[in-house]
Amino acid sequence: MFRKSILAGSWYAGTEDSLLEQIKNCFLHPIGPRKIPRVKDGKRKIVSIIVPHAGYVYSGPVAAYSYYALAEDGKPDTFVIIGPNHTGIGSGVSIMVRGTWETPLGTVDIDGEIAEKIESKNDMIREDLRGHESEHSIEIQLPFLQFLYGKNFKFVPITMMWQNLNASRIVGRAVAESIKGKNAVVIATTDFSHYVPHEEALELDKKAIDCILALNEEKLQRTVLEHGITMCGYGPVSAAVFASKELGAKKAQLLKYATSGDVTGDRSSVVGYGSLKVTV
Secondary structure: OEEOOOOEOOOEOOOHHHHHHHHHHHHHOOOOOOOOOOOOOOOOOEEEEEEOOOOHHHHHHHHHHHHHHHHHHOOOOEEEEEEEOOOOOOOOEEEOOOOEEEEOOEEEEEOHHHHHHHHHHOOOEEEOOHHHHOOOOOHHHHHHHHHHHOOOOEEEEEEEOOOOHHHHHHHHHHHHHHHOOOOEEEEEEOOOOEEEOHHHHHHHHHHHHHHHHOOOHHHHHHHHHHOOOOOOOHHHHHHHHHHHHHOOOOEEEEEEEEEHHHHHOOOOOEEEEEEEEEEO
């Protein structure tokens, strides 16, 4: 399957030159790292990252922190990108095992070998194109990866409509078993609180972030439900935390948190964004 961009010209810039400039500006933004990363060689320590998936104008500077950390960490061959299914279309857990995705920066191939292994681990994980055709959370990560690595990587897209603890651990275990010993990184994408006052977002999102920092996916699930935190990708994050521990991760670090209000100046109703890394 060849999947054309559904976000170019809206969620991010629509031409190669304008998109490259936009990504550079995310790194140099006052809320961003304020530096352009250079990919380094060496033994990698990052097992997974957590990044937002709003339009680059809003969440790009926060996302830039995770991608800066990736560049500093080395050169993965494959990224397993797990995002929420916002559309309600497709299977409970939808994976693509073959195909190519396009952005204004070029094309990226799916790592069929790893994708097929993940799919084979549990019947809950189904090859289903419908879960990806109109979903934005995974595509919006690709230009950042292309900016860093050009054509020198592949990826596996997984969307989760089912985000409960059982589903998250099934996905996390399948991913961990399939990439163990591989030069791969898990990317979980989520936004945190949606459309609440800025101060409320800070309070609620800290509760969720503290659970991630503790590498406790069960507590994260419980906290999100008990406090009504409108975190759209708590399942993908739970899956990534579980997979990371299975792969030997010992530590999580918050790289940056901000809200849309920090960008726009309107703090009456904001969305929270966070970048974190999980390392061995």
